[in-house]
């Protein structure tokens with residue numbers, strides 16, 4: 001026998017066919033419940049606008065969104081994450097239109113639930129699309145975040161969405177203690193057992209949100225978000241933030257962005273194995289993958305990235321590619 005070939009070190013026999021390969025990749029399959037589709041909702045119900053920074057992504061008024069979703073629900077779409085955009089309604093210091101009667105999300109929720117009773121509708125909860133200063137919380141006169149006022153306002157908005165029919169409220173603002181305030185608000189209105197709280201628990205101050213902020217017109221007027229979103233190298237803060245949100249009653253956790261943060265995904269899953277973990281494949285990741293080659297290369301790259309997120313511990317991936325993923329899943333099951 002060759003000096004170098006040791007039978008006990010031969011691994012290839014263990015993955016030499018497709019069935020064995022599947023067994024070697026446990027918990028990495030991508031099914032319809034493993035993806036959530038983020039959608040942008042406009043104030044004008046009949047409008048539809050392409051997003052220039054994100055190929056194949058549109059902003060919809062509710063009358064356009066419903067037919068677009070109908071097609072996807074037929075293909076198996078199980079959940080969406082709704083972002084509201086205002087263009088003519090005024091923005092102010094407290095983000096009053098985040099949950100006013102004219103807010104597009106508030107108006108669309110009953111229509112979405114009526115059109116798709118089985119679709120899980122999550123609402124992003126944040127002030128930045130609605131504040132004049134573009135920050136995710138309420139500010140003190142000095143420009144620093146007013147913690148108490150922010151948490152109070154965020155919980156109010158979350159409760160408004162929940163009362164209008166949201167199945168999940170997802171605060172992306174990163175204000176300390178908002179999970180407790182939201183859970184209390186839901187509990188005190190008897191919605192505690194009907195609405196889940198998906199905490200953007202480990203959200204980093206990333207440079208990969210650019211296309212999203214352009215789409216939402218939600219970039220801060222002055223300053224940045226480094227005093228509330230986590231520093232990209234801070235794995236320790238991410239662990240503490242997730243533990244704090246779990247202690248405050250978060251039902252579901254999130255890591256955002258996805259790909260460069262898979263160590264945080266694994267860390268969060270290991271520390272909180274009993275909480276479903278969401279990963280947000282953000283707009284900058286979408287922009288990169290969209291430009292990664294021809295359709296075929298892009299699809300295989302995308303599916304590999306999703307698989308790696310699952311391997312790292314993600315249960316559900318929030319992705320603008322959800323329509324494409326549903327097509328890939330149906331092609332696969334048609335065989």
Ligand code: PBG
Nearest residue numbers: 126172173208209212282283284
């Ligand atoms: C705002 C919010 C952002 C994203 C989701 N909610 C941007 C930000 O925090 O600056 C980013 C999503 C994406 O880039 O796809 N609270």
Ligand code: ZN
Nearest residue numbers: 126127128136
């Ligand atoms: Zn925000």
